[in-house]
Amino acid sequence: MPKLAKKYMDILISKDPNQPEFLQAAQEVIDTIIPVLEKHPEYVEAKIVERIIEPERVILFRVPWADDKGKVQVNRGFRIEYNSALGPYKGGMRFHPSVNLSILKFLGFEQIFKNSLTTLPMGGGKGGSDFDPKGKSDNEVMHFCQSFMNELYRHIGPNTDVPAGDIGVGGREIGFMFGQYKKIVNEFTGVFTGKGRNWGGSLIRPEATGYGEVYFAQNMLAEKKDSIKGKTVAVSGSGNVCQYAIQKVNELGGKCISMSDSTGTIIDLNGIDDKKWKYLMELKNIKRGRVKEYAVKFKGAKVKYYEGKSVWDVIRDQKIKVDIALPSATQNEIDASHAKALVKYGCKVVSEGANMPSLPEAQDIFIKNRVLYGPAKAANAGGVATSGLEMSQNSLRMSWTREEVDGHLKRIMKDIHDNSMAAALKYAPEKDGYINYMAGANIAGFIKVADAMMDQGVV
Numbered sequence: 112m113p114k115l116a117k118k119y120m121d122i123l124i125s126k127d128p129n130q131p132e133f134l135q136a137a138q139e140v141i142d143t144i145i146p147v148l149e150k151h152p153e154y155v156e157a158k159i160v161e162r163i164i165e166p167e168r169v170i171l172f173r174v175p176w177a178d179d180k181g182k183v184q185v186n187r188g189f190r191i192e193y194n195s196a197l198g199p200y201k202g203g204m205r206f207h208p209s210v211n212l213s214i215l216k217f218l219g220f221e222q223i224f225k226n227s228l229t230t231l232p233m234g235g236g237k238g239g240s241d242f243d244p245k246g247k248s249d250n251e252v253m254h255f256c257q258s259f260m261n262e263l264y265r266h267i268g269p270n271t272d273v274p275a276g277d278i279g280v281g282g283r284e285i286g287f288m289f290g291q292y293k294k295i296v297n298e299f300t301g302v303f304t305g306k307g308r309n310w311g312g313s314l315i316r317p318e319a320t321g322y323g324e325v326y327f328a329q330n331m332l333a334e335k336k337d338s339i340k341g342k343t344v345a346v347s348g349s350g351n352v353c354q355y356a357i358q359k360v361n362e363l364g365g366k367c368i369s370m371s372d373s374t375g376t377i378i379d380l381n382g383i384d385d386k387k388w389k390y391l392m393e394l395k396n397i398k399r400g401r402v403k404e405y406a407v408k409f410k411g412a413k414v415k416y417y418e419g420k421s422v423w424d425v426i427r428d429q430k431i432k433v434d435i436a437l438p439s440a441t442q443n444e445i446d447a448s449h450a451k452a453l454v455k456y457g458c459k460v461v462s463e464g465a466n467m468p469s470l471p472e473a474q475d476i477f478i479k480n481r482v483l484y485g486p487a488k489a490a491n492a493g494g495v496a497t498s499g500l501e502m503s504q505n506s507l508r509m510s511w512t513r514e515e516v517d518g519h520l521k522r523i524m525k526d527i528h529d530n531s532m533a534a535a536l537k538y539a540p541e542k543d544g545y546i547n548y549m550a551g552a553n554i555a556g557f558i559k560v561a562d563a564m565m566d567q568g569v570v
Contacts, residue, residue: 323493
């Protein structure tokens, strides 16, 4: 580790020794921006790194609510307002039992650079709660969301902090939170993105992260004069990101063979075609069922359910050949053994739809083996990019067509690809011409934020 990188990590470890996810995210960025700091000593002098790794504000509060039996429950609520150099804080809300300060700081830190890469005027933030919406009635979810907003409302606003959805927070939760916010402040403003289409939401927003990760893979392949057509694709997860990644891969002529949730993994070697995709959409979004039901519905020799296994466990253990991997479930789902198996069984492209789904050792294996590796902050930026487009539509009091929004999304994802590639070639060139998109994305995102911070003084 370079001396300067060690200095920064020593500071973080001394302050936050029990925040492993945040330390992991910070180290990835710090390691890759050292060439920039060496060429720009003014960043070091102004202590840009020391300032950017500290959130501008951390908000922690209790959320009391009553369940359907009248019993009082108490959860923790969080909002990390990380960096506002480029615009209002922007980032999702996550409702999941695993939510803690480390996870939200890692997500908020990543969000700074992801939002920077979109070229839209958005700062970085993240929030959520250890509340678990699974198994809760609509009434219980509403009571929780209203209590959550009773505190959060005072910290957010269309020109201050604009939350969105994330794991456990979909249209239902955003609707309940927005309704309570609107009642409290007596304003109908664009304070949330991911809103219902009929009350200020944008077309393509639910699809955007999944579409975006596929577009990023498409751009990486195009740079090699290749395409997604005819490729076998492994996708993890079964939420919005996975669902719409499958749809877009199908449109582009590829074949997706997998999906997963917390109970296990489905492998369908025939491919998840449009008919099966429509069933998946109904299963997960309306019935709120489990993926194992897919194996019952489409029972056959080439459809198997692996209980308690991740997609990457199954590919490794069953030696399944794939051309493209789209990790779209959660953080740190791909470890070194999974990465080695993917390389061994033919994977040439990894485009991340989840946030930080690959452990550092897995990233190293992908890069060492010259896999086209699209890191999350670049490849999954389509979601927040379309949230930014929703903010623009709200400000203009107008609504764009599906074609207009998708056109903007395609352009933004190509710009992110091109800017990441240019930064990699300038600051982290490889002798064999390999493009290190991870370094490039970190560098391109960092420089824009660093320059804005320099312009705005020590604040």
